[in-house]
Amino acid sequence: MSNAEEDLSLVKNFIDGDETSFNRLVLKYQQKIYWHARRMTGNHFDAEEVVQEVLMVIYKKLKGFEFRSSLYTWIYTITSTRSINFINRRKVKESFSIDDESFIDLKSDEKIIHNIETKEKLEKLDKILQLLPLKQREVFILRNFDEMNYEEISNITGKSIGGLKANYFHAFKKVVELMKEDNNG
Amino acid sequence: MDDRILQYLDGQLSESEKRDFEKELNSSPKLKKKYDEYISSQSELNDLRNIEIDKTYFNGIVPEFRRRVEVKKKTKRIFSFSFANSLAAILILYFVLKPSGNDLNLNEIAKNWTANDFDNAIEYVEQPYTVSDITDNYNTAELDSVISGILTNELNLSSNNNSYLIDNSLDYNKISAQINNTETNNLYNKILNKKYF
Numbered sequence: 222m223s224n225a226e227e228d229l230s231l232v233k234n235f236i237d238g239d240e241t242s243f244n245r246l247v248l249k250y251q252q253k254i255y256w257h258a259r260r261m262t263g264n265h266f267d268a269e270e271v272v273q274e275v276l277m278v279i280y281k282k283l284k285g286f287e288f289r290s291s292l293y294t295w296i297y298t299i300t301s302t303r304s305i306n307f308i309n310r311r312k313v314k315e316s317f318s319i320d321d322e323s324f325i326d327l328k329s330d331e332k333i334i335h336n337i338e339t340k341e342k343l344e345k346l347d348k349i350l351q352l353l354p355l356k357q358r359e360v361f362i363l364r365n366f367d368e369m370n371y372e373e374i375s376n377i378t379g380k381s382i383g384g385l386k387a388n389y390f391h392a393f394k395k396v397v398e399l400m401k402e403d404n405n406g
Numbered sequence: 407m408d409d410r411i412l413q414y415l416d417g418q419l420s421e422s423e424k425r426d427f428e429k430e431l432n433s434s435p436k437l438k439k440k441y442d443e444y445i446s447s448q449s450e451l452n453d454l455r456n457i458e459i460d461k462t463y464f465n466g467i468v469p470e471f472r473r474r475v476e477v478k479k480k481t482k483r484i485f486s487f488s489f490a491n492s493l494a495a496i497l498i499l500y501f502v503l504k505p506s507g508n509d510l511n512l513n514e515i516a517k518n519w520t521a522n523d524f525d526n527a528i529e530y531v532e533q534p535y536t537v538s539d540i541t542d543n544y545n546t547a548e549l550d551s552v553i554s555g556i557l558t559n560e561l562n563l564s565s566n567n568n569s570y571l572i573d574n575s576l577d578y579n580k581i582s583a584q585i586n587n588t589e590t591n592n593l594y595n596k597i598l599n600k601k602y603f
Binding site: 244247248251252255269272273276277280332333334335336339342343346364365366368386389390393394396397400401 | 416470
C-alpha cells in the first residue's frame with residue numbers, strides 16, 4: 222500500500238468512527254510535526270504545545286478533508302500556520318509582560334535528548350533559526366530540514382516559487398554567516 | 407558569488423551552468439573558500455536533520471492528546487459561549503457607545519486579565535469553535551436559558567429578573583442617540599472596569 226493510499230484508508234476509517242485510525246495517523250506524522258514546530262519555535266516546551274494544537278485542529282477538521290492536496294501537505298500547512306500563530310501569540314504575551322523567558326523550561330531538552338553534544342548542537346541551531354525573520358525561517362526549514370521542493374512549499378505557504386527561492390537564499394546566507402560567527406566566537 | 411553557490415547547492419543551475427561553475431571552482435581560490443564555508447555549514451545542518459530523541463516523549467503524544475480532548479469536551483462549550491457573550495458585549499457596547507476621539511485601548515482592557523484570561527481570549531479569537539458549533543447543540547429555549555443563566559450570574563441578579571435580560575427589540579443606535587457624551591463616557595468606563603469572566 223502506498224503512502225497516500227495508507228493515508229486515505231486511515232482518514233476514511235476515522236470518518237467512519239474508528240478513533241484508533243486517528244492515533245495511527247498521529248504516530249505516522251508526529252515526528253515531522255514536532256520537528257517542524259521545534260525549529261520554528263526554537264524550544265521543546267513551545268513545540269510540545271504546538272504539536273498538541275496541531276493535533277486538535279487535525280482531529281476537528283479531518284472529517285471535512287477532501288484530499289484536494291496530499292494529507293502530508295495539509296498537515297504541514299496546519300503545522301506551519303499554528304507555529305507562526307504561536308510565535309505571534311508569544312510576542313504579544315511578551316509585549317504585555319505576562320510571560321517572561323523564565324516561563325520557558327529551558328532545561329526541558331534534558332528530558333528528551335541525552336547526548337550532550339547533540340543537545341548543544343541543537344541549541345545552537347535553535348538560536349540561529351530564531352534570528353531569521355519568520356517567513357525566511359519557515360521557508361528555510363521546509364526546504365532544508367523537511368526536504369520539500371519549491372512547489373510543495375508554495376502549496377503550503379501560498380507564496381510564489383520565485384519569492385520562496387529568494388527567501389531561501391537570504392536565509393541560507395544568514396545561517397552560514399551566523400554559524401561562522403558562532404564557530405569563531 | 408554567494409547566489410551562484412546557493413543555486414549550485416540547491417540544484418538550480420542548468421547542466422552547462424553547473425559545468426561552468428565547477429570549472430571556476432577549480433580555478434578560483436576565493437570562490438573555493440566561500441564554497442567550502444557553505445559546504446561546512448550544510449554538513450552541520452545535515453547532521454541536525456535526524457536527531458535521536460527520547461522515544462518516551464513521542465510515545466506520550468497520543469495519550470496527552472486524548473486527555474486534552476476529554477478535558478475540552480467537558481469544558482469548552484460552556485466557556486466559549488460565556489466568553490463569546492462577554493466579548494460580544496464589550497465590542498458591541500464599545501462600538502455603539504464609543505466616546506468620540508477615543509480609540510480602543512487594548513492595554514486598558516487587558517490590564518486586569520490574568521495569564522489564563524489572556525490565553526482564553528487569544529484562543530477565542532482564533533475561533534476553534536464557530537457560533538454554529540455552539541448553537542447547534544442547543545434549541546432556542548435551551549439557548550435562552552443558558553444565556554440568561556450566564557447573565558444572571560455575571561450581573562448578580564435574582565432569577566426572576568431573567569425575563570428582562572434578553573430583549574431582541576433593543577436598538578443600540580437609538581439608545582446611543584438618546585444619551586449625551588458624559589453618559590457615554592461613564593458607560594464606557596464601567597464596561598472597561600467590569601470583570602466579565
